[in-house]
Amino acid sequence: MPELPEVETIRRGLQELIVGKMIEIVSFDTAKSFPNNRSDVNQFLVNAKIKSIRRRAKVLLIDLSTNYTLVIHLKMTGQLVFVNNMARFGAGHPNDSLIGVLPDKSTRVTFDLADGSHLYFNDQRKFGWVRLIPTAEVPNINFMKKVGPEPLEADFTASEFTERFKRRSKTTIKAALLDQTVVAGIGNIYADESLWGAKINPKRLVNTITNAEFKRLYKEVRLVMNLSIEKGGSTNRNYVNAEGKKGSYMDFARVFRREGLACTRCGTEIIKLKVTGRGTHICPNCQRI
DNA sequence: CACTTGACCTGTCCGC
DNA sequence: TGCGGACAGGTCAAGT
Numbered sequence: 060m061p062e063l064p065e066v067e068t069i070r071r072g073l074q075e076l077i078v079g080k081m082i083e084i085v086s087f088d089t090a091k092s093f094p095n096n097r098s099d100v101n102q103f104l105v106n107a108k109i110k111s112i113r114r115r116a117k118v119l120l121i122d123l124s125t126n127y128t129l130v131i132h133l134k135m136t137g138q139l140v141f142v143n144n145m146a147r148f149g150a151g152h153p154n155d156s157l158i159g160v161l162p163d164k165s166t167r168v169t170f171d172l173a174d175g176s177h178l179y180f181n182d183q184r185k186f187g188w189v190r191l192i193p194t195a196e197v198p199n200i201n202f203m204k205k206v207g208p209e210p211l212e213a214d215f216t217a218s219e220f221t222e223r224f225k226r227r228s229k230t231t232i233k234a235a236l237l238d239q240t241v242v243a244g245i246g247n248i249y250a251d252e253s254l255w256g257a258k259i260n261p262k263r264l265v266n267t268i269t270n271a272e273f274k275r276l277y278k279e280v281r282l283v284m285n286l287s288i289e290k291g292g293s294t295n296r297n298y299v300n301a302e303g304k305k306g307s308y309m310d311f312a313r314v315f316r317r318e319g320l321a322c323t324r325c326g327t328e329i330i331k332l333k334v335t336g337r338g339t340h341i342c343p344n345c346q347r348i
Numbered sequence: 349c350a351c352t353t354g355a356c357c358t359g360t361c362c363g364c
Numbered sequence: 365t366g367c368g369g370a371c372a373g374g375t376c377a378a379g380t
Contacts, residue, residue: 061373091356117374134374136358165358184357186374202375230351239375246373295373296360336353338371 061133062117063211063244064287065298065306069139070114072301073121073178076141077109081173082123087189092167092182095191103127104191116206116243120197128194132202136165136297137180137187144175157303183297207242210280220280221273224265232268232276233261234335245280248293248308248315251340253279255314260346261334286311314340 061069085100087093095104108124119139121129131139142157161179162169168180168189180189197203207223208215223242227235235241236250245253254261256279259272268276292298292306295316299305309316313323318331318340327344 065373132374134356135372137373182357183359184372186356227350234351237374248373293373298373335351 061137061292061298062246062249062284063114064249064284064308065292065300066114066117066119066133066244067288068292068300068306069133070112070119073112073119073139073141076143076301077121077172077176077178078111079109080176081106081108082170083173084171085168086171087168089167089185091185092180092187093189099191104129115203115209116239117246118202122194126194127191128197130190130192130197130200131180132187133182134184134186134188136183138165138182138297138299139301140179140181140299140303141301142177142179142303161303202239205240207238207240210242210244211284217274217277220277221270224268224273228264228266230265231261231334232259232263232265233337233339235265236280237335237337242280244284247337247339248295248312249280249283249287251315252283252313255340255342255346256283258345260348261339261341262348314342316340 082104085104103125104123104127107127110122110124113120113122117132119131121131123129140157140161142161163181165181165183166179167182170178172178208219220242224235227238227241233250233254236245236253237247253276257272257275259268259276287293287308290306290308290311291300293308294305295309314329317329320329321327322329322342322345325342325344327342329340330343331338331340333339
């Protein structure tokens with residue numbers, strides 16, 4: 060589901076909602092969604108206090124007072140939704156409509172917090188996972204060792220962006236954008252949106268992209284993902300933030316899921332095609348081969 | 349090594 | 365309404 064802007068939106072929500080709280084009870088069913096055993100949970104998670112919420116690429120990191128960290132990947136349909144305790148906060152809280160709705164059949168892990176509130180990890184397709192590992196081990200997991208730089212960091216430059224793509228010269232620019240080892244956090248929505256903004260056809264091979272085009276693409280990646288964070292992310296299907304609310308970036312999308320509609324730049328009909336196995340949206344006039 | 353393809357799951361939508 | 369197939373925000377392992 061979520062790409063960088065959606066995960067960042069969830070991170071900001073959880074920062075406000077759960078930092079400082081104590082985890083009291085953890086329930087989970089399948090090892091697929093949460094592979095840790097009960098003994099780890101009892102030792103390092105139960106009675107742990109939530110210290111901070113970090114994000115790296117599309118991964119959320121919940122740091123605990125036990126010096127363990129919950130590492131969470133939402134993949135396609137994962138959600139992390141907080142439901143408060145009405146007795147403490149009273150009716151009228153923004154997500155009190157979720158009381159009695161969650162947990163539901165997609166709930167894989169439930170964290171009951173000591174103040175009576177709850178955090179639910181829901182995941183319809185079961186691709187996502189939660190893992191509990193020592194905080195010091197986080198940088199050593201395979202994904203963290205291989206993942207590329209954060210594209211929205213202030214010190215991430217257009218030349219670094221360009222250099223990293225040039226290592227992947229023989230693949231398509233769309234495949235390279237989706238490759239997390241090149242640059243972190245870009246997924247199918249923002250790849251299409253950025254390529255439209257930079258007027259680059261997604262099937263172009265990386266070694267045909269000019270420096271001027273890379274510079275435009277760099278700017279578009281940052282523009283599009285910053286705008287999406289401002290809009291609370293994209294709700295294409297399942298995505299909701301930490302309060303169970305949808306994001307509104309799709310109202311501003313320029314190609315993604317707009318097939319059959321007019322390009323906002325030239326009026327040509329947006330079409331959908333397949334590039335490296337992924338549904339891809341382009342303006343055939345603005346984004347020529 | 350670089351690159352592509354299928355697998356992992358459940359649910360929904362579309363055409364017959 | 366039913367049924368089959370394609371498709372969905374992402375990674376991996378295994379293949380070429």
